[in-house]
Amino acid sequence: MARVEHYPAEKPHGSVENAESAREFHPRACRTRRASFISTPAASLAVAGAMVPFRALQVAEISLVLDDPPLSALDAIAKGTPTGMALLLNIGAMLIVAIALVTLVNKRALALSIGTAPP
Numbered sequence: 001m002a003r004v005e006h007y008p009a010e011k012p013h014g015s016v017e018n019a020e021s022a023r024e025f026h027p028r029a030c031r032t033r034r035a036s037f038i039s040t041p042a043a044s045l046a047v048a049g050a051m052v053p054f055r056a057l058q059v060a061e062i063s064l065v066l067d068d069p070p071l072s073a074l075d076a077i078a079k080g081t082p083t084g085m086a087l088l089l090n091i092g093a094m095l096i097v098a099i100a101l102v103t104l105v106n107k108r109a110l111a112l113s114i115g116t117a118p119p
Contacts, residue, residue, distance in 0.1 A: 070076035 068079075070079055
């Protein structure tokens with residue numbers, strides 16, 4: 001029976017120099033780390049629910065009244081498309097502005113750390 005070598009022979013089992021060798025050393029480490037980051041919000045909610053139990057809110061009678069209700073599914077699509085496009089454009093503009101602000105702050109921080117004026 002052939003013996004399969006999973007790890008490089010030149011590195012001892014306890015040495016991890018950087019992130020690349022960590023992936024070679026233990027390939028499941030990245031998936032485990034990603035899964036723990038993904039489950040963090042759920043764990044926070046579970047702990048919060050144990051500390052302060054959730055209560056059902058008293059909901060009043062709510063009714064939705066439309067000014068111009070759609071007459072058919074096609075009419076609803078025709079009326080909802082411009083609203084959806086406006087929402088999409090607003091979200092895109094906010095993302096562009098957020099990225100621009102982060103870039104601006106990063107350039108200023110880099111200029112302050114180097115001691116030169118930003119380009």
